[in-house]
Amino acid sequence: MNYIEQNLQPGEEIKYVAKLHFFLFVQPVILLLIGALLASSPKEISAMTHYAGLLILFFGLVSLVQRLLVKTGSSYAVTNKRVVLKTGIISRCAVDLILAKCEGLHIRQSVLGRIFNFGTITVTTGGVTSSYPYIADPLAFRREVNTQIG
The missing domain is CATH 2.30.29 (PH-domain like)
Structure with a gap:
């Protein structure tokens, strides 16, 4: 302001x-939840699922930071x-x-x-x-x- x-x-x-609106953060939160769920699977069961979860987690984190900057910088x-x-x-x-x-x-x-x-x-x-x-x-x-x- x-x-x-x-x-x-x-x-x-x-x-x-x-x-x-708080809806700005829905997409990053969904990505973070899906990424955390997939990344928490043991590597022994499916290494591909684990690494895909880490990748989705990374994209969710980047999206969250970007949207926090949008919220902070908008008036x-x-x-x-x-x-x-x-x-x-x-x-x-x-x-x-x-x-x-x-x-x-x-x-x-x-x-x-x-x-x-x-x-x-x-x-x-x-x-x-x-x-x-x-x-x-x-x-x-x-x-x-x-x-x-x-």
């Missing part, structure tokens, strides 16, 4: 802050003047969309997204399209943008 607070303009105040907020979307820790991608020039804000939710209340927000501005997946309660985000537009 530090990035957004540091880049507020005079008279600008934060109206809504979006969070990333999404609506202020009374603009929409601020920032991703990245080392390299940064930031979109500041002035509310008056908001062209499009699309929300895509799968069946699981509707059940668990998360989705992908796609922002369209000046022909540039940016997508931000695993946003918790994306309809509240859109509702706040529409409220601020007037």
